[in-house]
Amino acid sequence: MKARVHVMLKNGVLDPQGEAVRHALGALGFDGVNGVRQGKVIELDLAEGTTEADVTAMCEKLLANTVIESYAVELT
């Protein structure tokens, strides 16, 4: 089984990289991009029987820093 973890900076935390990407898109002529937030996707290849609670624990302990980041777990 696999899990995909999406980690994003929380709303209200400045994302200067996303801002730089937004500026670059504007410079390329893509109008109407009001905002860009950049995050990361972590794919986990897991032994059968691993639970969503296990993946949540991984997020809390290591994969996300919940001071600044939020996460979402998708099991596939």
Add this chain to the structure above:
Amino acid sequence: MRAAVVVFPGSNCDRDLAVAFRAAGAEVEMVWHKDSALPEGIDMVGIPGGFSYGDYLRCGAIAAQSPICGAVRAHAERGGYVLGVCNGFQVLTETGLLPGALLRNAGLKYICKTVGLKVETSQSDFTSAYNAGDVIDIPIAHHDGNYFADADTIARLQDEDRVAFTYTDNPNGAQADIAGILSPNRRVLGMMPHPERAADAGHGGTDGVALFRALAGALATA
């Protein structure tokens, strides 16, 4: 003072930190990230600058889960002293020993230059040789030094006089110009600037010496 300096794969200021501790009169032992215990009788743990574990995942995140960091956390919880500089500050926030987090610099650039730091409090064994309000020149060298914490945490740090240093000219977007903070018991200091790089006339500045001497003085009989 007996100090231990932690070495992670990718640390690059570990020897500089050890030299600064020794120059202040400390005995220093280097400890490896895979060690699960500190040597006996350590008063002070230095967590150095660098790029522990290649800054993979987040700066300091993997170092914070290393075996030695379990021992550092226990040392701090017993009332031991910890100094985290640059990547060391990032490690301390990732371990939860200090609040907040260090984000990418607001200008996105890696910044390496000497900056003015205002000493916000002399009420700690790290800063007791300075006067509150002193401005000292200390180098910074970081890409992720933009201190972030929620408004309540910032207010608490300020109310409890736990902001040790602020930037006189904020280089990285840090909230409230924060460059370094103290733990509630004032024995854990995390700071982005490098006092160990301003600790010898050959460095071009010696404003960091007072920090190491103050510590050595406070811990001389510990």
